[in-house]
Amino acid sequence: MPSYSKKELVEMINANRVLVVSGETGCGKTTQVTQFILDDHINRGIGSTCRVVCTQPRRISAISVAERVAAERAESVGNANSCGYQIRLQSRLPRRQGSILYCTTGIILQWLRSDRLLSSISHLVLDEIHERNLQSDVLLVIVKDLLSLRDDLKVILMSATLNAEKFSKYFGNCPMIHIPGLTFPVEEFLLEDIVEMTRYSPQNKDRRSSWKRGFWQGRQSRPEKEEKEAEYKESWPCYARSLPVNLEGAILVFLPGWDNISSLNDLLMAQQMFRSGLYQSDACRPHIIIQLDITIDDVVYVIDGGKIKETHFDTNNNISTMAAEWVSLANAKQRKGRAGRVRPGKCYHLYNGLRASLLDAYQLPEIMRTPLEELCLQIKILKLGSIGRFLEKALDPPTTQAVNLAIKNLNDLNALDDEENLTALGFHLARLPVEPHIGKLILFGALLGCLDPVLTIAASLSFKDPFFIPLGKEKMADMRRKTLSRNSKSDHLTIVNAFQGWEDAKYRGSRYEREFCWDNFLSANTLQMLHNMKGQFAEHLMNTGFVSSKNPKDPKSNVNSDNEKLIKAVIVAGLYPKVAMIRPSHSKKRVKVYTQADGKVCIHPKSVNSEETDFNYTWLIYHLKMKTSSIFLYDCTEVSPFSLLFFGGDITIQKDEDQDTIAVDKWIVFRSPANIAHLVKSLKKELHNLLQEKICNPAPVDWQNRQSKDCAVITAIIDLITTQEKQSGGGQGYGRTWAPAPRGSHLHFDDDDDD
CATH class of the missing domain: 3.40.50.300 (P-loop containing nucleotide triphosphate hydrolases)
Known part of the structure; x- marks a missing residue:
């Protein structure tokens, strides 16, 4: 950054509550502006009143910039020196006063839960705001309101040159200063x-x-x-x-x-x-x-x-x-x-x-093109008022239709009530640093005693898949992934198996860990990140009372972790209503898959189920549905009827074409004798009441006391889920009791497009 701009920049920051600093990438604004502020305060003898916090849109940026600034100041990062960083699961903090902290935007939003005024910050620098990601746009709204409550807070907005005026206008036509770049032509x-x-x-x-x-x-x-x-x-x-x-x-x-x-x-x-x-x-x-x-x-x-x-x-x-x-x-x-x-x-x-x-x-902007459920929960837990009215204040507000859809989905998830208040479940989901469906998955994994594998699944879904695909070795990577699935017909359990294999190899030594990752096309860095995230999730569950230890592998939290069918049922509890139906294809090369909303869809080629033809059941639960060249389902797992009946939507019992049927949300329909259907409905009601009690008053399930009501109800359901496949005999016949109902109006099938 040119030295001549330093004096002018500092004077403008001191003279204004909000300032937009524009400049191209590489001009030095990220590393220099924060130091100018701190050095100015130190030179004026008021360094202890200065605490500069600078947000970064990416974790790696927060770390690398902090290291560079510390090096320029001839210091190490953190260790009570003048510069440090804080990101999710990792921090090297500077001293409390007279310091610069680089952090991700999410860290600031987390601080707001306990300190709505951000009272410890003297200067808030919002960097790379032109990228317009979801969190930074939300933080802009909060900061704009915060300025009316704190007249001592300085806000510096750092943006690329092209749209600096838009941010200035949003903050009442605040002044702007441009920093010329030093790049070559x-x-x-x-x-x-x-x-x-x-x-x-x-x-x-x-x-x-x-x-x-x-x-x-x-x-x-x-x-x-x-x-x-x-x-x-x-x-x-x-x-x-x-x-x-x-x-x-x-x-x-x-x-x-x-x-x-x-x-x-x-x-x-x-x-x-x-x-x-x-x-x-x-x-x-x-x-x-x-x-x-x-x-x-x-x-x-x-x-x-x-x-x-x-x-x-x-x-x-x-x-x-x-x-x-x-x-x-x-x-x-x-x-x-x-x-x-x-x-x-x-x-x-x-x-x-x-x-x-x-x-x-x-x-x-991301706020105008992504689902808003997680954002809506954050608005409610930060007590920012009506979701719609808050989002209307955004720099580019999302559509009313998008907001209403998010609120409806949260109502259906039982995270918000009809008055848009957080329910007990919604409160816990809002506090977990994941999207709501994955948060529900985590809670059910804790309540049903299969914590460790479920946390692996949740961490992967909320971060990324640990598998990588080297150029030219795509088929080999697919084969290794398929081997790790162990015929589970589940992408989620494939990742559990991969993670457990990595843990075993790591325990044996670094050479074995490297070999395991190399042989199976796994990223050790990603697996380590998943390990760290699991620890964070478990610590949160312990602090809120759902489990008694912050160790994901605590035996008390994992009494059912070897039960693959139960883990699949917990996946249903978290991801429902993301359900698809499987039908055989005449070509026998692959099955046909349908969803209620879309008709025929495709399993993504990366899935272990993409070429599977021998399923035990006709239902899949999936994490993501995305339309590219076709509509693809990502991360899917084959699940049983009992999983859907106990952990899916509302159950109805009726006669259909002279047969007794039981249906989940009126479209996932099974043939069933009336007495068994009523038993299932009664048991599900008991489970619902038990889970509601546990969510309202978190406490670990006492698996030692098998006579207690909560343990008895959960055990009965686990036994039914576990024994169903044995009773049905597997394969596409499913047994007479739980065969799918005849084809009718529940789903639209297209028989004219054989694969």
């Missing part, structure tokens, strides 16, 4: 320039079909663009191959997803000059980095594919969609900037001037 080329440079002329029309399935599967929102986009689809691979030739320095290729990375890698490896290793090992030749969106220090050339994977939430159909969208001008500018960090660079945009003129200024 970058020469830009558009598609027409590249065509001329490479003298490219399409020859093989067959290339179109293979590429079309991957990189160019965006949404065709306007028909008049299709002809131009067809040209891009056809020509992109050849440009990607042509551009690296005779270049020196690292080449960074921006692609929107893993399938695109894999496709381009295959295209490059098909060329002898890339297979020879010249582009990876020879220091005189460039190395090619095909990646999504991280910082690489020695990049000189950028190839911008012009697309970015973006998730949207369709409130009309209650489904998430993911597609490769055109980048925004802000994205394109950021990508270009990666080429000018170390010396003058070049950026090749693979779209033409017309497309460039049609690009939006920014991507749609």
Whole structure:
């Protein structure tokens, strides 16, 4: 950062309650502004009154920036020095006064539960606010209200240059200051320039079909663009191959997803000059980095594919969609900037001037394109009033339809009552740092004595899958994942098995741990993160009274952890109503799968169930449903009728076509003798009352006292769930008692689209 700007910047911060600091990535604002504030206070002899907290959108950013600032101050991070960091599950805190703390936005929201005024903070620096993630937009609303309650709080908003005025206007036209960047000049080329440079002329029309399935599967929102986009689809691979030739320095290729990375890698490896290793090992030749969106220090050339994977939430159909969208001008500018960090660079945009003129200024803010249930619970536990009225104050408010849908879903989950108050269950779900369905999964795992495996599942669903897929080894990775499933027909239990295998290997020694992870395509870092998250969840459960130990493996909390069928039932308790029905396919290559809302859907190819044909039951529970090229179910588990009856929705008993039936939420229907159906309904009511009591008054289940009512009820249900498969004999027959009801109006089937 230029030294001449320091004095002006400090004077403006001291003179104003809110200031917008704009500057491009790499200008130094993240590391320098906080130090300017602290040093100014120390020089004026009031250092003890200064506590600067700077938010970061990512965990890794908070750590790396804190380490850099500490190094500049000739200190170590934390250890009661002047600079530290705090992120989820990890912290190295600085001294209380006269300090700088870098933290994730979620940490600030967590502090607000116990200190609504953030009274210990003198300066709140909100960094990278132009990224517009969900938490930062919510924090902006809270901070705007907080300024009316604290006249001593200073707020510094740090943003990219393009939309600084929008944030200034949101805070009453507060002043702005711009910090010039220090990047090298970058020469830009558009598609027409590249065509001329490479003298490219399409020859093989067959290339179109293979590429079309991957990189160019965006949404065709306007028909008049299709002809131009067809040209891009056809020509992109050849440009990607042509551009690296005779270049020196690292080449960074921006692609929107893993399938695109894999496709381009295959295209490059098909060329002898890339297979020879010249582009990876020879220091005189460039190395090619095909990646999504991280910082690489020695990049000189950028190839911008012009697309970015973006998730949207369709409130009309209650489904998430993911597609490769055109980048925004802000994205394109950021990508270009990666080429000018170390010396003058070049950026090749693979779209033409017309497309460039049609690009939006920014991507749609996350608050306008994601489900809002978790956010709604946070609003209620922070006591911020009406959900709708609070969100109306956002910089870009979500639609009323999206807000109402989130509230309805929380009502259905029994997390909010009809007056929008938190229920006992909602209170616990709001305090857990996960989305509501996963929070419910955690609570039921504790109550039903299978804590350790359920926490593994919950940690994975709320963080990420520990498996990775190396380029060129996709089939082998799928085989290893399938082996780890142990025929459970469950992605969730596959991760449990992988995690337990990792723990066993780690206990034997670091060499065994490395070998296990290498052989099974597992990330040791991700597994360690899941381990840490499990500890956090267990500690939270102990503090709220659900379990008696913060050890996830405590025997008292795991009396049923070896019961695979019960674990599947707990997954139903957490993820219901995300249910799909399985039907055999005439082709016998794979089954057909249907949901109530969508009709025919597909199991995602990554799932261990994607090519399974021999299921024991006709029902799947899944974590995520997303529309890309088709509607895919992610992370699914085969579950039994009893699991759905006891842990699904409301039960109704009726005669249907001269048969007695029992139905869950009127659409998951089974044939059943009336006496058994009434027994199940009565037992479910007892279970519901017991669980409500435990949630209202948390206490561990006393598994030693088998005569107690709570233990007797739970044990009876566990016995029914556990013995059902043995009684039914397995396979697609299911036994007479629990066969699915005949096909009728419950689901829409399409028999004309055999696989």
